Amino acid sequence: MPDRLVYSTDGGRINTCPRCGLPNAKCRCDQPPAGQQPTRKSDGIVRIMRDKKHRGGKTVTVISGVATSQNEMAALAQQLKKLCGSGGTVKDGVIEIQGDHCDKIQARLTELGYKVKRAGG
Numbered sequence: 001m002p003d004r005l006v007y008s009t010d011g012g013r014i015n016t017c018p019r020c021g022l023p024n025a026k027c028r029c030d031q032p033p034a035g036q037q038p039t040r041k042s043d044g045i046v047r048i049m050r051d052k053k054h055r056g057g058k059t060v061t062v063i064s065g066v067a068t069s070q071n072e073m074a075a076l077a078q079q080l081k082k083l084c085g086s087g088g089t090v091k092d093g094v095i096e097i098q099g100d101h102c103d104k105i106q107a108r109l110t111e112l113g114y115k116v117k118r119a120g121g
Contacts, residue, residue, distance in 0.1 A: 048102050049120035061102055063095040
């Protein structure tokens with residue numbers, strides 16, 4: 001059985017990146033170049049689900065997997081809000097529409113040429 005160090009007070013916390021050797025606060029190994037946003041990997045399928053978590057019991061329809069720019073996503077969200085007659089927002093690349101409108105949104109996104117799946121319950 002190889003001899004492994006389990007605990008030591010000599011080294012303390014490791015505050016440097018093992019790849020570049022910079023302090024963790026200044027390390028840019030896993031981040032995209034300046035001016036670019038990180039790209040999310042998408043399988044080309046838009047997922048629609050109904051959600052109530054962390055919203056005080058209010059139901060929202062969550063649309064994720066739309067692979068477009070931020071401006072195009074905001075325009076799509078505006079179109080979907082108008083279709084449903086309710087409010088909504090775009091957060092972290094996910095569109096949230098207030099209320100349970102999964103069927104309406106699925107029909108509209110299919111008309112627009114997206115491949116749509118229902119997720120969750």
